[in-house]
Amino acid sequence: MAQDTTVTVYNTTAITTDPLQTPYSFKLSLTQTLRGGAIFQVTNLHQAKIAEQAGACAVTVSDQQRMTDPSLIKSIKRSVSIPVISPVRIGHFVEAQILEATGVDYIDENESLTIADDQNHINKHNFRTPFISSASNLGEALCRIREGAAMIRIQGEVKNSGNIAKTVMHVRCLMKELRVLSNMDDDEVFTFSKRIQAPYDIVAQTKQMGRLPVVHFAAGGIVTPADAALMMQLGCHGVFVGAEVFGYEDCFKRVKGIVQAVRNYNDPNVLVEIMMGLNLGDGDGDGDDDRVENE
Numbered sequence: 001m002a003q004d005t006t007v008t009v010y011n012t013t014a015i016t017t018d019p020l021q022t023p024y025s026f027k028l029s030l031t032q033t034l035r036g037g038a039i040f041q042v043t044n045l046h047q048a049k050i051a052e053q054a055g056a057c058a059v060t061v062s063d064q065q066r067m068t069d070p071s072l073i074k075s076i077k078r079s080v081s082i083p084v085i086s087p088v089r090i091g092h093f094v095e096a097q098i099l100e101a102t103g104v105d106y107i108d109e110n111e112s113l114t115i116a117d118d119q120n121h122i123n124k125h126n127f128r129t130p131f132i133s134s135a136s137n138l139g140e141a142l143c144r145i146r147e148g149a150a151m152i153r154i155q156g157e158v159k160n161s162g163n164i165a166k167t168v169m170h171v172r173c174l175m176k177e178l179r180v181l182s183n184m185d186d187d188e189v190f191t192f193s194k195r196i197q198a199p200y201d202i203v204a205q206t207k208q209m210g211r212l213p214v215v216h217f218a219a220g221g222i223v224t225p226a227d228a229a230l231m232m233q234l235g236c237h238g239v240f241v242g243a244e245v246f247g248y249e250d251c252f253k254r255v256k257g258i259v260q261a262v263r264n265y266n267d268p269n270v271l272v273e274i275m276m277g278l279n280l281g282d283g284d285g286d287g288d289d290d291r292v293e294n295e
Contacts, residue, residue: 027131132153
C-alpha cells in the first residue's frame with residue numbers, strides 16, 4: 001500500500017521499498033541463524049564446496065577488489081546449500097542493488113574493498129536483503145545498526161596476513177564499552193552517546209539489553225581453530241575467516257577444525273584434538289585441496 005512505502009531519492013533515482021515485505025525484525029532473525037558459526041571467504045566454486053563440506057554456516061564470495069562477478073555468485077549459489085554473502089564498496093548502493101538482484105542471502109558493506117563514498121554509508125533500510133557492516137568500536141557499530149545493518153563484523157586487519165592482534169584489540173574495546181555502558185546511570189547515557197557519536201535512542205536500547213542489538217562476528221587474522229576459539233571466548237557470536245586458509249595443504253582439516261572450534265570453544269580437550277596435526281606454519285598460497293567429495 002502506498003502509505004506503507006518508503007521512498008528515498010539518490011540524485012534523480014527514486015528507490016521505493018515496502019518495509020512490510022521485509023521488516024528489520026525479519027532481517028535480524030535471518031542473521032541469528034548464523035550465530036555460533038564460521039563464515040569463510042571464498043574466491044571460487046571449489047573453495048565454496050570445501051567450506052560447505054567442512055560445516056561452514058555461510059560463504060562470502062569476494063575477490064578483495066570490487067563487487068564480485070554476478071556469474072560467479074550465481075554459480076556458487078546453484079552449487080551449495082549454505083547462505084552466500086557478497087561484499088559491496090562502502091556507499092555504493094548501486095552495487096547493492098545489483099547483488100540483491102542476483103539473489104545473494106546477505107550483503108556485506110565492506111571496507112576492505114575500494115571505498116566508493118567516504119562520507120556516506122548505504123541506507124540499508126532500502127533493501128530486502130540483510131546487510132553486514134564492519135565496526136571497530138561501539139560507536140561505529142551503533143551507527144551502522146541505525147543505518148539498517150543486521151549484523152556487525154568486528155574487523156581487525158584486512159590484509160590476510162594472519163595477524164590477529166588488531167582483531168583482539170577491537171573486540172576487547174567494543175566489549176569494554178558495552179560493560180561501561182551497562183553500568184552507567186541513565187543520566188550518563190546522554191553524554192556517553194555524544195562521546196561515541198552514536199544516536200541516543202539506540203545507545204539507550206543497548207544499555208537496556210546489555211549487549212549489541214544484533215549478532216556480531218569477529219574478522220581478521222583468524223587462521224587456526226585456536227584463533228576462532230579465542231574470538232568466541234572474548235564474546236563474539238561467530239567468526240569470519242579469510243581466503244588465506246585455503247592456501248594451506250591441510251585446508252580441509254583446517255576449515256573443519258575452525259568450524260568445530262567455534263562450536264566447542266570452551267572445551268580445551270576438544271580443542272587439543274582439533275589442533276593436533278595441523279600445519280601451523282605459513283600457507284603455500286595455492287588455495288588447492290583435493291578433499292572434496294564427488295569432484
